[in-house]
Amino acid sequence: MIGQLLSGLFNLIMTLAGTILQIILLPLNALFNGVFPDLTTWINNVVSGFNSILSGLPYAISIIPPIIRSTILIILTTELALMLILRSTKLTAKLWKIIQKIKIW
Amino acid sequence: MERKSKKIWKNWALFFVLSLCCSVLFSITRVNPAQAVAKQTQVSLTGTNAQWFFTDAGGGAPQGGWTNAGVGWSRTINNEMVYYQNLQLRWLIDAMPGATDAPSGHDMQVIVWFKHDGLTTPAGQHPRLLWVDNDNLNACAGTPCTISNYTPDTNTITIYFDLDMGSLPSTGWINPYSQYSTDTFMILSNNQNNNAPYTIGVDRIQITYWTTDDTATIQNGLEQVNNSVNEVNDFLRDDTPPNADTNNLPSVGLLPAGPLDSLLGLPLTLMTNISTALGGSCTGLNVPLPYVNKNLPIPCFDSIFYSGDFAPLATIIGGSASAIILYYWLKHLYKKVDRAISMETTDEDTWGVL
Numbered sequence: 001m002i003g004q005l006l007s008g009l010f011n012l013i014m015t016l017a018g019t020i021l022q023i024i025l026l027p028l029n030a031l032f033n034g035v036f037p038d039l040t041t042w043i044n045n046v047v048s049g050f051n052s053i054l055s056g057l058p059y060a061i062s063i064i065p066p067i068i069r070s071t072i073l074i075i076l077t078t079e080l081a082l083m084l085i086l087r088s089t090k091l092t093a094k095l096w097k098i099i100q101k102i103k104i105w
Numbered sequence: 106m107e108r109k110s111k112k113i114w115k116n117w118a119l120f121f122v123l124s125l126c127c128s129v130l131f132s133i134t135r136v137n138p139a140q141a142v143a144k145q146t147q148v149s150l151t152g153t154n155a156q157w158f159f160t161d162a163g164g165g166a167p168q169g170g171w172t173n174a175g176v177g178w179s180r181t182i183n184n185e186m187v188y189y190q191n192l193q194l195r196w197l198i199d200a201m202p203g204a205t206d207a208p209s210g211h212d213m214q215v216i217v218w219f220k221h222d223g224l225t226t227p228a229g230q231h232p233r234l235l236w237v238d239n240d241n242l243n244a245c246a247g248t249p250c251t252i253s254n255y256t257p258d259t260n261t262i263t264i265y266f267d268l269d270m271g272s273l274p275s276t277g278w279i280n281p282y283s284q285y286s287t288d289t290f291m292i293l294s295n296n297q298n299n300n301a302p303y304t305i306g307v308d309r310i311q312i313t314y315w316t317t318d319d320t321a322t323i324q325n326g327l328e329q330v331n332n333s334v335n336e337v338n339d340f341l342r343d344d345t346p347p348n349a350d351t352n353n354l355p356s357v358g359l360l361p362a363g364p365l366d367s368l369l370g371l372p373l374t375l376m377t378n379i380s381t382a383l384g385g386s387c388t389g390l391n392v393p394l395p396y397v398n399k400n401l402p403i404p405c406f407d408s409i410f411y412s413g414d415f416a417p418l419a420t421i422i423g424g425s426a427s428a429i430i431l432y433y434w435l436k437h438l439y440k441k442v443d444r445a446i447s448m449e450t451t452d453e454d455t456w457g458v459l
Contacts, residue, residue, distance in 0.1 A: 014357075014376060014377045017373060018366070019359045021366050021369060022358040022360040022363065025369070026363070032325060033367055043368055044367075047367050050371055050412050054378045057379065067420065067424055068426050078438070089237070103278065104364070
């Protein structure tokens with residue numbers, strides 16, 4: 001139960017990170033779709049191949065005892081959350097410094 | 106004196122060597138007509154260059170005149186078995202340079218493509234033309250010919266002519282609309298439409314003959330090159346708006362998937378898969394066995410070692426390992442948080458802190 005909860009939290013963070021990536025890449029995606037319309041087929045092949053490689057991952061990970069799995073999940077989720085908090089704080093601080101330098105008033 | 110004679114001898118030797126070189130070069134570059142080899146070349150005839158007509162259709166109704174290849178003959182006869190006979194062909198070739206007898210086999214091969222549109226057949230049968238074999242197939246209006254290889258799937262017949270190709274003129278027009286007709290062709294269409302109009306006829310003709318002239322071969326090659334160039338031009342002039350199919354791409358975020366974020370999001374996909382695998386349940390594997398056509402089920406470790414009688418042992422081992430891992434990780438975490446709070450870190454830190 002706690003494993004699924006942590007996994008859901010992890011996936012939520014990943015989805016948010018993916019959405020931020022998508023927003024940044026929106027204009028580039030439109031450009032690629034216009035210039036290389038057939039490229040998406042090949043990208044789809046690459047991503048499908050990648051996913052098929054990962055299809056055996058759940059079985060491989062299930063070899064690890066459940067308690068260790070939960071521990072690893074706790075560590076991964078905490079590290080990911082820490083990284084996001086610290087990174088975003090650093091970026092916000094930098095942005096604040098830039099805003100302070102703009103003296104339009 | 107001796108010096109002068111040496112000079113003259115030297116000049117003569119030089120002249121001799123030069124002459125020898127020239128003669129060798131000349132013999133190499135000289136065209137030898139005896140080396141001309143007969144090759145096969147193909148001519149595809151359509152439109153006004155190939156014409157046809159049936160002089161008898163069904164109840165003896167004539168078609169009424171020559172029709173260009175590719176143009177169908179409109180019919181409305183409602184018969185279950187409508188047959189066409191006395192098919193005549195004629196074709197126009199602007200030149201057959203160097204036409205010669207075949208070194209072996211037949212001198213000329215003619216392939217005729219038939220076409221039909223609107224024929225209906227009983228259920229389970231494909232609309233097609235049938236070739237009715239009879240005893241007079243080889244009588245090609247007095248011209249020695251052999252008919253073989255009627256292919257119902259492609260609606261083609263192949264006619265082989267054994268002519269005296271050497272008597273034909275090698276250049277210019279070859280008997281405009283040369284008629285190597287026959288009165289023995291018969292096409293049978295298994296038609297069951299009820300007075301609905303349909304068309305039938307010859308689509309195109311392809312002639313293959315032997316020639317000693319390289320011009321024909323070169324012309325064929327040029328035609329192929331021209332076709333390739335036209336294909337490239339058509340591709341370049343294609344102004345169809347590009348349409349990227351992004352529906353099948355997996356989305357890494359909440360927005361619709363795009364090509365770039367699908368690629369750049371692969372690490373995120375990997376991490377999501379790992380977390381799902383860590384927190385989710387396992388599904389057993391089915392390994393196909395060769396030669397016996399059966400699958401070997403391999404159950405998950407959960408159901409073998411981590412449940413049942415082995416569960417307490419697995420819990421002790423897993424708990425000990427987890428405790429060690431957690432101890433070292435918490436030490437690492439304490440250091441990290443401590444450095445972050447104490448402002449001891451620099452920009453080179455991997456995780457990046459204040």
